Amino acid sequence: MLDRTLAPNFGAIEHIKLVEPEHIKLPNGCSLYYFNSGEQDLVRIEWVFGNLRFNPDKPLLNSAVVTMLTEGTGSLSASQIADKVDFYGAFLQAEYGFDHSVVTLYSLSKHLENTLPVIKDIITDSVFPESELQTYVRNQQQKLQVSLQKNDVLARRAFNKAMNGDSLYGLAADATDFQQLQRADMLAHFKQMYQPSNCTIFLAGKIDEEILKLITDTFGKNWQNGPETADTTQPALKQADEHFYYIEKPDAIQSAIRIGTRIINRSHPDFPALQVLNTILGGYFGSRLMANIREDKGYTYGIGSGVSSLKHGGALFIATEVGADVCRDAVSEIEKEINRLKTELVPQDELELVRNYMLGSLLGSLENVFSHADKFKNVYFSELDYTYYDRYTSIIKAVTAQDLMDLANKYLDFDKMYKVIVGKY
Template sequence: MLDRTIAPQSQAVNNINLIEPGHTALANGCQVYWFNSGDQDLVRIEWIFGNLRYNAAKPLLNMAVNTMLTEGTSKLTGSQIADSIDYYGAFLQAEYGYDQSEVILYSLTRHLEHTLPVVLDILTDSQFPQHELDTFIRNQQQKLQVSLQKNDILARRAFNKAVYGNTIYGLGASATDYQQLQRADMLAHFKQMYQPANCTLVISGKVDEATLKQITGAFTNWQNSTEPADTTQPPIAPVTERFFYTEKPDALQSAIRMGLPMVYRSHPDFPALQVLNTVLGGYFGSRLMANIREDKGYTYGIGSGISSLKHGAAFFIATEVGADVCRNAIEEIEKEVNLLKTELISEEELSLVRNYMLGSILGSLENVFSHADKFKNVYFAGLGLDYYDRYSEIIKTVTAEELKSLANKYWDFDQFYKVIVGKY
């Protein structure tokens, strides 16, 4: 019988073993990476495209084109596309991101002969029917109207605009931006962006030699446009103003978002900064949670993070607090930031954070798809899988003195961009 009065033995995380992908390049320039693992005859195929250069006059093209890819081609309507995929128990979706947009297919390997041609049709012949575009614009404007009633969304938009300036990262879409979407612009954007030379194909699951050959063979005749994809982006210029307040007299809660530009994932300080961030507000047992939620009761939740994108990065703290304690909450946040600049983290707390972070990495590697996701994180940052070895080693070895030094190097509360929506 299992004696439940005895706690199971705990062990330190020593190694994190990641699946190394295979790699090949198609003649049309498409880069192919595959992860072969698992017993189920299931694959996830991701066609990942770099977004085109941000155009402030037509700011929503990257998002709108990707979102509407599955709404119809010359051969198939949006309903027929959905039915063709559903019939074979497959799943198809388009996902937009700031830096890349992708088309994702989950399919049993025995049905790839039926599902792959549908994806090829989408990637080569999407038409963005006018009636579907009109519906898209109307729906997005309605969603935007609802979103703009939420304080936390307003705070996030204002913070991003301050930190990232007039770039895709700082865009706060308006109803007028949606109204300006034109089918002709979307077709031109599609032709330039969705071509093999601008595509990274990531395949994960049970990818044997025959399956890989079948997938790559279906796209070998995929041709590039005569106009190369321009995926460069305008330089980021943060604004000079540091404090932004939107008053809502009837607000019961105030949204707070603050932070400042930060180093990228590729920077040597980034892993240790993630440890420092975790101590401050990166997990449920963080100092911000212990103070602002557990001790003061100002909020249901507060957290901090570092967002590392391809062309920009930022450290941020975000919460919603009772409108009557907004100033008190900001004072407590400043206190916690400054404590990390003046006092050493105890070895007990640092050990807890180390174990949490290493355990989170291991816990996130639950299947082959997770390994592919870890690869994408570093690949599109220009790094290799050895990044995770360095990351884990720094988590295990960084000292309290080093973390204090980093807090003083990167965190100046007076220089934080501070956004408040509600009452102050």
């Protein structure tokens, strides 16, 4: 019988083994990576497309096209698509991201023969019906109107715009941008972007030869590239010269704060150690920002920092909402915590705690084969390989307090950070 008076043994995480994919290059140029693992007859398939070059005159095409993929094809209406997917107990989702747009299907293996043709129809023959487009425009304008009443939304939009200018990363859409959406533009965008040479398929689950053949036949045959190659290059990001933005709301009870700077992305050798530094600053519940601004000062219910890794750059950002009367004090405390990292060595016990937290989080995130596929996508789209995770764990174990201080002085200059306040200051 288990003796619950005794704490379980624990030990350091020495090595994390990841499920590695097999790769097939289809004749039409589409790449397929598949992860065969698991006991249940369930698979997740993702069709990932690189977003086309940002056009400031038509800024919403990438996001609008993927959102409306399921609104109708040449042979199926939106309701018929939904009914077919639901009938087989499957789940279909189309999502927009800064660098890629993704169509995801979860399905029982035995129903793939019926669900895959629906996906094929969506990514080869979406027609964006005019009536559905007008409904989409109205709904999005209404959602935007509601969102723009929220301080944190305004702060995020202003922050991204300052950091990234007119780009996919800096887009802050307004109502007129939705009104400019035209069906002809969406069709042209769709035909250029949604073709096999611009698609990578990630398949994860319990996979046998029959499933593999079904997928390769469905998306390797009778799916041809168009005459125009997908242009996924992006214009250079242009940061704003102004670094402080204040959107005043005289009646605000809370103020939204967003502070940060452009930094490296995952492909840079400093990135793993920078994640350690970020975790100490504000990357988990026991972070310094939480301990100071929430636990000690009581200025907020929550505050955190994060690092984002995108194809064309990265960012470190701090976000919170605080009482309007303590906004200026909260900003001062954030500056204080950043400067502490630059002038004081992190105590060894704090560093060990963060090491264990980060390694444990990585291990805990690998709960199933889908998680392993997600980890692979991170390195694949950063043009890295699985040695990244070996290096990541090695750096977390070996990084010193002096290394972290050096990084803080290299990357964290509060005076040059972008600062956005919405509310009272």
